[in-house]
Amino acid sequence: GRVKRERLSDYLQTQGSGDIYTITDRAGWHKDTYIMPSGETITATDKNPAIIYNGDTSQAKAYQPNGELTDWQQNIARYAAGNSRLCLALGASFAAPLLSLLNEESGGFHLMGDSSDGKTTAAKVALSVWGKPSGSLLSWSGTKIGFSNTAAARNDGLLVLDEIGQASPHVIGDTVYSVMNGINKVQGAKQGGNRALTRWKVMMFSTGEKTPDSILKHHKGDWNAGQAARLPSIRAAAQYGIYDTLHGFEDGALLSEHIAQSAEKYHGTAGRLFIRQLLDDLEQAKQQATERMAAFMATIPELSGQARRVAKRFAIAAAALELAAPVTGLPIGVGMAGVKQCFDEWLEANGAGKHEDRRIIEQAEDFIAQYALGTRFMEWSDKSTNKDHAGYRKQEGEKLELWVIRRVFADEIAQSFDESKACRVLADNGLLKYNHKNKGYQHQRKGNGWFHVLATSIELDD
The missing domain is CATH 1.10.10 (Arc Repressor Mutant, subunit A)
Structure with a gap:
């Protein structure tokens, strides 16, 4: 009845807590709170963060932690020692939440090489920091709008796209621009005006048998300097597939199999602990990351333009991996050396000149x-x-x-x-x-x- 509806309206407006909540469809940092793609909030204390996540939770199950940190360290992270491509994968993963804190632009890395050389294993290592790889690994077979929506749900996080050869050529360039620019396109609203713009920052880790440049060239497309600076390509090949050392395994395939199986069992704990480590003192964490980036840049030749932009992306990956040493269990310096090896190979292949x-x-x-x-x-x-x-x-x-x-x-x-x-x-x-x-x-x-x-x-x- 009308009277009861009026009483219910009065109750909803006058009773209950007066606390103000923020409702958001964007994951990532919100002041001193970090929202996972699952909607889970991580804060420095047990205090209610007063934030309600109303974004995409279609992959929420993939972001549930499983296993202890020591399990992840012993079965996955420790194999990054002496393996530069795994260091780069882990560095990119831990660097994702640092982008906004350090005011750095979105970017990523493309790992390129032959089939079955371990590229996807590196991607799974990166994903295991935050969740279950089989549920969070995406392929390149999508649309620009779809990838933009996914990037918003992974704001301040990691976006992994596997097998670039599955993508339509026209999607590749558009995706890199739309995802890396960090803003969705302007769209009109039904009631007039425009819809609110969604902004994000992501770290992308991509894999494939070819480079974006070679795919677009074959289809008479254009991979320009801006795209190349946002997603530089690194050869996956080391001594044994993506590996420089096998840590006692007979071959790279067996090591990849062990890592992939372990990532399905042990995942999600490292990322959460890293966020809590940052939240213990955000200002100090930013200072330490900045210092480590400067230390990395001091070890490379003086660069300018696009080459310097690429170098800074390697630098933030190296800094993040060093900052995460208490979480990974890797000795100090191991992560920096591994990422530096990848950068040196990129620089040798591409030179310091403009793309x-x-x-x-x-x-x-x-x-x-x-x-x-x-x-x-x-x-x-x-x-x-x-x-x-x-x-x-x-x-x-x-x-x-x-x-x-x-x-x-x-x-x-x-x-x-x-x-x-x-x-x-x-x-x-x-x-x-x-x-x-x-x-x-x-x-x-x-x-x-x-x-x-x-x-x-x-x-x-x-």
């Missing part, structure tokens, strides 16, 4: 190798052309020059990069001739318009 510059140089070198001596280039004295005409060959001393039509240069060498930037990069690296007379990068061939002149290393016989 964009390397791409431009690679595109020019590929173009030269493919077409320099083929039918697309006519001899200097030829007057006829063909439908695939790209320019002219000219002998300059003992070397071959390629006079490339400007439109061909823009479409096939510069590609997605600005033409003037491509010219500058190639000229700085000795691949493009500068026209000192006209103070530019264009050269004129009488009667045939303007060209860019590539200086090749091809030697012509007399």
Whole structure:
């Protein structure tokens, strides 16, 4: 009846506690409280945090702890000693809740290698810090919106995506940008205006037999400098699959089998203890992490731009693993050395230069190798052309020059990069001739318009 409804309304508005609660659909840090993807709250004390989690709990069961910390240490964590890829996996996992505390951007690592070399085992090691791997491991076969929603539920946490080869090529680049940018797209609300924006920070750990760059190249996509800096690729291969040392096992497969089985039994305790360790003194924890990051950066060459952004991501992984030493049981310095080995290999493979510059140089070198001596280039004295005409060959001393039509240069060498930037990069690296007379990068061939002149290393016989 109406009277009873009115009495119920009065009761709900006037009775009960006057405490104010925060209702959120975002996991992670909320002042001095950390919310797990399951909705579980972790605080420094037993005090009610006055926070209600109303977000995605579809994987809540996977985030239930099982086993004792010593079980996890003896059957999983201890094998990271002397194994750089496992150190990187653990470092990325423990670094996830530090991103917001240190005001660092979202990012991650992509572990690339052949099938059955242990990449997924490394991913399971990372996941075992927070929960059961079989329930929390995700594949790349999803959509950009789906991954963004998942990232919000893993805010200040770890997001592991396995087997990048299962992803649609157009999803890869979009996913890295949307997940790493940490904000969902603007959407209108039914009642007018826009829906509230969701923000997050995550540490991603990805695996696959190929790199994102190689997959997108095959499908004529573009993996640009921003994406490469957010998700740098590291080779999975060490001496025995992903392992540098087998800790008494006969081969890498047996060690992987033991770790994978153990991760299903013992999981979730390490992450919770690490959060409580941070909560004991958040300011001191931030200071210690900052100092350890600085110590890591002091061991590497001076870098700038994208290379430095990547280096800082390795640094926070190394700092987190050192900070988590009381939880992992690993000796001080072991984690730092393992992550440093991975960084050194990344730096050797990618160099300290800009990713964009390397791409431009690679595109020019590929173009030269493919077409320099083929039918697309006519001899200097030829007057006829063909439908695939790209320019002219000219002998300059003992070397071959390629006079490339400007439109061909823009479409096939510069590609997605600005033409003037491509010219500058190639000229700085000795691949493009500068026209000192006209103070530019264009050269004129009488009667045939303007060209860019590539200086090749091809030697012509007399």
